Amino acid sequence: MQSVQFEAPKTVDEAVALLAGAKGNARVLAGGTDLLVQLRAHMIDPSLIVDIKKIDETRSFKKNRDGSYTIGAAYAGAEATERDDITKDWPGVVEGWDLIGSTQIQGRASLGGNLCNASPAADSVPAMVAAGMTANIAGPKGRRTIPVEDIAVGPGKTSLAKGEFVVSFNLPARPKGGGDAYLRLIPRTEMDIAVVGCGVALVLDANGTVTSAKVSLGAVAPTVLVVKDAAKAIIGTKLDDAAMAKLDAACQAAAKPISDKRGTVEYRTKIAGVLARRAAKIAADRARSQ
């Protein structure tokens, strides 16, 4: 391993300048629960590590006046699960976040890191996508904001340009009649990587009809998927059996998994539909009990 330069800038501009000016391989350090594992396993050999946690914006958590949230990219899961506001407004987002690793991992693991590590099985991502979250990116050309689903482009690869990093996220206000949920399947109850994950966010009108929905699948393709046909299958319905069957079929059709030690193509495809049904039901129950 070569010697590593470590920097902990206090401003976004300094961080961008460091990352943009790096000669070799530069890495952003948020919670470190992926980065340090990769470093210790010699999977990566960076020349520069930029710890972004000294930048206030990456560590802040704010519920705005309009009910939306601005969440720092390095805000830890354990901090989020101790909050009453987001756990009530967006329980699905918190569920995904809270499933990343143990209590100890939760003490550090961040949304920014989980997203930019770009694992197809990242637990926080499907719920973030379903909730319509966007990422605020800073880089040499200034700031830009893009949907969360546009960050990962393949396993371990992101659309971020050299010098860019995710500073924070925008989470919309929970709509009236809105509910969300995230489910993952693992063969045990804790401490494992998703065989399949599914996030659903939907809005019900006063009659219980779905007026809008977003469905997202994890671990069944090179990136987390947005399944538009799955949303179409339930919009305008009361989640009756026929709508649920269409939702199931749409998710199975969208799933393009691989077979590995966690599950076969056939199993993952089937489970994608099952989890979507269950997550949609939980999201609808939450919307009704609001």
Added chain:
Amino acid sequence: MLRDELNLTGSKEGCASGDCGACSVTVDGRLVCSCLVLGAECEGKSIETIEGMADGEKLHPLQQTFLEEAALQCGICTPGVLVAAKSLLERNNNPTETEVRYWLAGNLCRCTGYDKIIRAVMKTAAEMRGGA
């Protein structure tokens, strides 16, 4: 850093990948795996290790109960389990068994099985609520 530079060898390096919890410490009160924290990140931060758990010769109630209940065998996982359990009881002095099991899911023990550990944490919580 903790073990080799500061000679605080209570925290054990088990897996060095954040899976086993043997290196659990708190950083500014937050439970973490120290193997996944760089020393350079900790400038100005308060770190509590197993070495700070007893008050001189007086053991922390968790340590005392672990001895009385034989909630350890080889002892490698024990410092991490104790630090993690203390962090739980500071947040929740009346946890359910399920809450204890989930909180300690990231502390792996390969000797005793977990029942004695869980029972010792539950008993300590009850004693700390009832006494003093």
